[in-house]
Amino acid sequence: MPDEYYKAVDNWFARRHGYRVARESVIYVPGVVPAVSAIIKALVKPGEGVIVQTPVYNCFFSSIRNNGCVTVENRLRRVDCADGSFTYEIDFDDLEAKAADPANRLLLLCNPHNPAGRVWSRDELGRIADICRRNGIVIVSDEIHCELTMPGYSFTSMATVTGEAIICSSPSKAFNTAGLQIANIIANDPEQRALIDKAVNINEVCDVNPFGVTGLIAAYNEGEPWLKALVGYLHDNYLLTCESFARELPELPIARLEATYLVWIDIRACHSDGDKLEEVLAAQDGILINSGAMYGDDNYIRLNIATRRTLLTEGLERLARGLRPLIDKEQ
Numbered sequence: 001m002p003d004e005y006y007k008a009v010d011n012w013f014a015r016r017h018g019y020r021v022a023r024e025s026v027i028y029v030p031g032v033v034p035a036v037s038a039i040i041k042a043l044v045k046p047g048e049g050v051i052v053q054t055p056v057y058n059c060f061f062s063s064i065r066n067n068g069c070v071t072v073e074n075r076l077r078r079v080d081c082a083d084g085s086f087t088y089e090i091d092f093d094d095l096e097a098k099a100a101d102p103a104n105r106l107l108l109l110c111n112p113h114n115p116a117g118r119v120w121s122r123d124e125l126g127r128i129a130d131i132c133r134r135n136g137i138v139i140v141s142d143e144i145h146c147e148l149t150m151p152g153y154s155f156t157s158m159a160t161v162t163g164e165a166i167i168c169s170s171p172s173k174a175f176n177t178a179g180l181q182i183a184n185i186i187a188n189d190p191e192q193r194a195l196i197d198k199a200v201n202i203n204e205v206c207d208v209n210p211f212g213v214t215g216l217i218a219a220y221n222e223g224e225p226w227l228k229a230l231v232g233y234l235h236d237n238y239l240l241t242c243e244s245f246a247r248e249l250p251e252l253p254i255a256r257l258e259a260t261y262l263v264w265i266d267i268r269a270c271h272s273d274g275d276k277l278e279e280v281l282a283a284q285d286g287i288l289i290n291s292g293a294m295y296g297d298d299n300y301i302r303l304n305i306a307t308r309r310t311l312l313t314e315g316l317e318r319l320a321r322g323l324r325p326l327i328d329k330e331q
Contacts, residue, residue: 004217012220019159025188030181032144034205035168037063039140042199044069049104054296057114074098087256088116099135109141112259115295115302119258122156129162139165147174149259150235163188175219182212234261237305237312248320251327261306270326273298285322
């Protein structure tokens, strides 16, 4: 790996997020999911618990299961907002109880959170860090969506709250380069890092795409103007989605999108679970959405709005045509 790679990573996170990345702390891997799997293999024994805050990214569940570990849910609490939207907050009492269980060894944090759309505040991250520190819980923070923070919100990396956290990052979401297969584990503790490096090799995910190396360097050194324009475009797509739902499907609340390009939609007014809607919308309306069941709550669907506006507009029109009859049928 060339020196330019480590310099690009360090300069990017220092400039944008306020922390330095030491070369020796970096373990490069093909993606964040392989990173998460290797970390769990390294630091959690089969049968021990990994805490996740559900609903959450579906690959968290498979990474835990595939390593013979136990998923421990610290379910997020929904908060309804005055404007008809909703958001989520952490149940800290429940987190305290789960962290105090000696069978649980690691917290897999999603920040920004997919699919809840939250950017966790510094105060929230501080409370998480305090609970985990007191109970000997390792924090692994998946920060792959950190660059896609919407206007009006500010991302805080767990790395700036505690140097003990293990950070997983990649340019893949921000720069649409997932096919280049490049990501980084940032682990400051040398003993943990040695165990993770061994697990990366056991899982045979120690080699990365050379095009990914070049892509990361280019993105981190030259990509900020493009990224700024992208975030503005995504925010306008989100506003368009909210306007469409308020006009055509007001019975279906949307979660506030503080970050990511993934809109979380309450479908209970359709009187159908997410799996059924996923099938119906694909077959009848040519729309591919994600059922909330895969993230831990089938009362919701997840919609990807990271596309050109003309395509999104057509998709929202098809979505309204597909869901309106289901809502009206039950009224």
